[in-house]
Amino acid sequence: MKKVEYDLDGKNKLYFFPEYNRFAFNDSNPEITADYYSDSLVKLRLEISHLCNGRCKYCLVYGNKVEKVEVLNVKDFWKHLENQKWFKNIKKIFIIGGEPLLHFEEISYIIDNFNGKISFSTNGTLITKEMAEKFSKSNVKVYISLDGPGFEDNINRVYINQQFMYPDIIKGINLLKEYNVKFGIFMVATPETVGQAVDMILKLDEKYSPIRIGYNLPHWTPDYKNYGLAEEFRDVLLELYKNRERIKAEIPQLKWRLSPLCDGKIKKFSCGLHTTQTTILPDKSIIRCSKIDNEKDDLKDRITNELLNKNSPIELAKNNQSDCSRCVALACCGGGCPFDGMKRFNCLTDKRECIITPPLINMAINQVVDTLKNQKANIKNGLIETNIINEIIWS
Numbered sequence: 001m002k003k004v005e006y007d008l009d010g011k012n013k014l015y016f017f018p019e020y021n022r023f024a025f026n027d028s029n030p031e032i033t034a035d036y037y038s039d040s041l042v043k044l045r046l047e048i049s050h051l052c053n054g055r056c057k058y059c060l061v062y063g064n065k066v067e068k069v070e071v072l073n074v075k076d077f078w079k080h081l082e083n084q085k086w087f088k089n090i091k092k093i094f095i096i097g098g099e100p101l102l103h104f105e106e107i108s109y110i111i112d113n114f115n116g117k118i119s120f121s122t123n124g125t126l127i128t129k130e131m132a133e134k135f136s137k138s139n140v141k142v143y144i145s146l147d148g149p150g151f152e153d154n155i156n157r158v159y160i161n162q163q164f165m166y167p168d169i170i171k172g173i174n175l176l177k178e179y180n181v182k183f184g185i186f187m188v189a190t191p192e193t194v195g196q197a198v199d200m201i202l203k204l205d206e207k208y209s210p211i212r213i214g215y216n217l218p219h220w221t222p223d224y225k226n227y228g229l230a231e232e233f234r235d236v237l238l239e240l241y242k243n244r245e246r247i248k249a250e251i252p253q254l255k256w257r258l259s260p261l262c263d264g265k266i267k268k269f270s271c272g273l274h275t276t277q278t279t280i281l282p283d284k285s286i287i288r289c290s291k292i293d294n295e296k297d298d299l300k301d302r303i304t305n306e307l308l309n310k311n312s313p314i315e316l317a318k319n320n321q322s323d324c325s326r327c328v329a330l331a332c333c334g335g336g337c338p339f340d341g342m343k344r345f346n347c348l349t350d351k352r353e354c355i356i357t358p359p360l361i362n363m364a365i366n367q368v369v370d371t372l373k374n375q376k377a378n379i380k381n382g383l384i385e386t387n388i389i390n391e392i393i394w395s
């Protein structure tokens, strides 16, 4: 069993087992049962239409030429969905576009007919009082795309006529606040703004009190392929982790990387494209991912589910010569986005993860080690209980 050993006080030792995301106290060979996250299909990504009133410079839809002008007739399709066995297990629907708010009637229909969690991402420019009122009376979460708190941070977000969207986005956010709608902000790292990202996130957190602030790495697009931004992005995540007590919003990119460590569980994949999630396109086709299963690209034939399964870090680590077999983040990273992996590195792993995730996991483990130098922990069968690890990592 692979392990990393830490000295606590000259007498006691802490062991970390990267294959299992478990910690043991003074026991270098405890019995550990592998605990995987469930693989069952629970999330639906609904691409209502690829129509958009914007043309953001890094947009995946327009950047990767997945242009389609159909609009999914949700009401019509709902009857079909309700009869599907798999749909009965769906717990979350995430609506994406194009710009979903061009189709407010369709979103309203989903809000009125689906009992699980609903969220959608929007550029925020089309939000009206009527919409904000509807959202405030439902359990929908609205995610606004914004690249920072100021006008200059958002110069990549433009309308079709190249006018800047920023003033209208802020109007939309203010309406959501006025109606107490739960909303988050999604940002994309850009070369122009990544250096100020931590300050921007702190400011957004203080100014708008969103429930979440997502800070995403850019996906590959033909116009944006040279920007990997892995080192810069890693530094942002490390700083955000150091500032965790100050930030009220959840940062999903920190949370999903650290959660397996906190839960003592094993994450096989970063993206559930062939396991926990499925995607419906405007033409009603059901696919894994609109980037990988893009009809204009041969990726869909090259990326089979079998290959995805064989290339999770956990599987790759079975080869003792592999980098994954020696990696502290083995059961946390999930291999990143396979689309970016193929486009950027010609393999199913987005190797930017190898720059980003191990330092973050090491920082969290060091937090555990430092805390356990001064604090006793509950131990069961030689292993430290996961609720304590979770508390320490987020304290």
Ligand code: SF4
Pocket: 219, 271, 272, 273, 288, 289, 290, 291, 292, 336, 337, 338, 339, 340
């Ligand atoms: S493969 Fe990549 S682009 Fe496709 S859904 Fe997953 S994370 Fe998104």
Ligand code: SF4
Pocket: 313, 323, 324, 325, 327, 328, 329, 330, 331, 333, 334, 335, 349, 353, 354, 355, 357, 358
């Ligand atoms: S970070 Fe890289 S080396 Fe580590 S487990 Fe993930 S893919 Fe493998």
